[in-house]
Amino acid sequence: LYYNIAPLQKLKLTHINFTFLKCYFLMEQQHRKLCHKLKGFKSTVSYEELKALLAKSKDLILIDVRETDEVNKGRIPRSTHIALGTVETAFKMSPEDFQATYGIPKPALDAPELVFYCRSGKRSAEAISKARELGYVTARNYTGSYLDWSRREGYEKTDS
Numbered sequence: 001l002y003y004n005i006a007p008l009q010k011l012k013l014t015h016i017n018f019t020f021l022k023c024y025f026l027m028e029q030q031h032r033k034l035c036h037k038l039k040g041f042k043s044t045v046s047y048e049e050l051k052a053l054l055a056k057s058k059d060l061i062l063i064d065v066r067e068t069d070e071v072n073k074g075r076i077p078r079s080t081h082i083a084l085g086t087v088e089t090a091f092k093m094s095p096e097d098f099q100a101t102y103g104i105p106k107p108a109l110d111a112p113e114l115v116f117y118c119r120s121g122k123r124s125a126e127a128i129s130k131a132r133e134l135g136y137v138t139a140r141n142y143t144g145s146y147l148d149w150s151r152r153e154g155y156e157k158t159d160s
Contacts, residue, residue, distance in 0.1 A: 043128075045115050045142045047152050053113060054078060060113045061104065063087075065127045066146065070119060076149050080104050084118070087127045091134050109135040117142040117149075 045053070053060045054077060064075055065084040075081070080102050082090045090098065091106075098106035107114045114136060116124040121143040131139040142149075 043140055045140050047142075047144055047148055050076075050115065050142050050149075053115070057113050059111070060115065061107045061111060063114070063116045063127070064146075065116055065118045065123050070146075074146070074150060074155065076117065076146065079117070084123045084127055088130045088134070091131055091136065107136065110138055111136070112138055114139045115142055116140070117145040119146050121145045 050062075054062075060078065062076060062079040064071055064079040064081045065087060066081075067083055068081070071081050082102065090102070093101065093106065095106040098104075114131070116127045116131070116139060118124040118127070121141060124141050124145055125143075128139045128141050
């Protein structure tokens with residue numbers, strides 16, 4: 001990686017300023033790599049895509065952000081319950097604490113198959129926003145969420 005810093009030499013950079021610039025250029029490089037990785041990235045998951053992930057992917061991490069009473073009425077298989085109000089705290093935990101609390105490994109920041117759902121897709125969108133603020137840039141939303149899932153699976157157990 002090479003940057004032409006000749007124009008910057010006129011600024012009489014101090015060591016601290018130069019260190020800052022190096023950090024900036026490294027962050028810019030990481031940003032470009034991330035943008036390339038996310039090219040074509042889809043931030044939502046359909047019912048069909050989720051069914052395929054459940055059938056084929058060992059790496060799927062499916063997070064149910066509904067409240068406990070909702071989860072007790074039914075859930076999508078292989079999902080882990082992390083209520084919306086605790087998402088930020090959960091994803092700030094150490095990997096060891098996350099594993100001990102939720103029984104699954106803490107997802108990597110770039111986990112390709114991290115999917116959130118709720119009842120209708122609104123709370124899961126909020127959870128994704130929180131997760132992305134923490135660096136989980138590839139988090140995805142099952143927008144149909146449990147209403148769609150239960151209807152398509154033929155076991156509607158939702159409140160009217």
